[in-house]
Amino acid sequence: MTALRCRGLSAGYVRQRPCVRDVDLDVEAGQIACLLGPNGAGKTTLLMSLAGMVPRFAGEVTVDGKVLPADRPRDSVRAGLVLVPDDRALFRQLPTVANLRLAVKARGDRAAAIEEVLGYFPSLRKRLGVEAGRLSGGEQQMLAIGRAIVQRPKVLLIDELSMGLAPVIVDEILDVLRRLADERGMAVVLVEQHVQLALSIADRAGILVHGSIAIDDSAQALRADPARIERAYLSV
Numbered sequence: 001m002t003a004l005r006c007r008g009l010s011a012g013y014v015r016q017r018p019c020v021r022d023v024d025l026d027v028e029a030g031q032i033a034c035l036l037g038p039n040g041a042g043k044t045t046l047l048m049s050l051a052g053m054v055p056r057f058a059g060e061v062t063v064d065g066k067v068l069p070a071d072r073p074r075d076s077v078r079a080g081l082v083l084v085p086d087d088r089a090l091f092r093q094l095p096t097v098a099n100l101r102l103a104v105k106a107r108g109d110r111a112a113a114i115e116e117v118l119g120y121f122p123s124l125r126k127r128l129g130v131e132a133g134r135l136s137g138g139e140q141q142m143l144a145i146g147r148a149i150v151q152r153p154k155v156l157l158i159d160e161l162s163m164g165l166a167p168v169i170v171d172e173i174l175d176v177l178r179r180l181a182d183e184r185g186m187a188v189v190l191v192e193q194h195v196q197l198a199l200s201i202a203d204r205a206g207i208l209v210h211g212s213i214a215i216d217d218s219a220q221a222l223r224a225d226p227a228r229i230e231r232a233y234l235s236v
């Protein structure tokens with residue numbers, strides 16, 4: 001089944017001037033999709049509107065066939081869609097372990113859920129007592145993704161995954177995302193500035209230009225035709 005489906009989505013900050021226009025998107029369970037596009041194209045706005053955090057003016061978003069409310073982010077999380085925003089939204093003054101605990105809904109599940117995150121990101125184990133604000137950028141991104149995955153999302157949205165991170169850390173995180181997609185059937189949507197990096201892990205890619213999807217194709221096809229991507233970026 002299509003994990004994330006969106007049809008005719010228009011969204012933004014002023015109704016008269018939507019930054020996201022008439023976007024259709026389909027991401028299957030177990031698939032990694034990346035959203036590319038020049039600065040200001042509307043990638044962050046699109047992720048935030050999918051998550052119900054930026055007003056939607058038109059269109060419909062469903063997760064496993066269930067329609068998500070336009071403006072109730074908590075209901076979207078309950079329906080299985082979780083966003084890791086570009087600022088990572090950690091409780092910076094709380095220890096790593098408290099950040100994880102607070103993300104787990106049922107108290108009884110906490111220890112197992114935290115172990116699960118440490119299974120994916122073993123380097124966080126020795127940092128459990130450290131304030132989130134004192135973690136390295138890579139550890140903060142791992143923690144932010146850890147906080148998302150304990151909520152068992154069907155659809156995981158990650159904004160600016162590699163921003164400010166060392167390549168070796170990015171590779172480690174991408175490996176985990178591939179495992180989450182393969183092992184749990186999670187659908188993953190990445191917004192990423194590094195086009196080649198995104199295409200190296202993604203199954204498919206959408207290129208957003210001026211708020212509309214200019215290209216929607218398999219990552220393999222786009223890897224083979226970089227000039228096509230360049231033309232889309234230059235059409236701004």
Ligand SMILES: Nc1ncnc2c1ncn2[C@@H]1O[C@H](COP(=O)(O)OP(=O)(O)OP(=O)(O)O)[C@@H](O)[C@H]1O
Nearest residue numbers: 012013019037038039040041042043044045046193
């Ligand atoms: N809070 C806001 N209020 C009003 N306009 C905004 C707000 N945030 C973003 N915008 C505008 O919405 C448009 C799309 O921005 P958005 O951040 O979604 O693009 P992006 O593709 O994620 O860009 P980047 O790659 O630079 O992060 C831009 O014109 C931006 O100036």
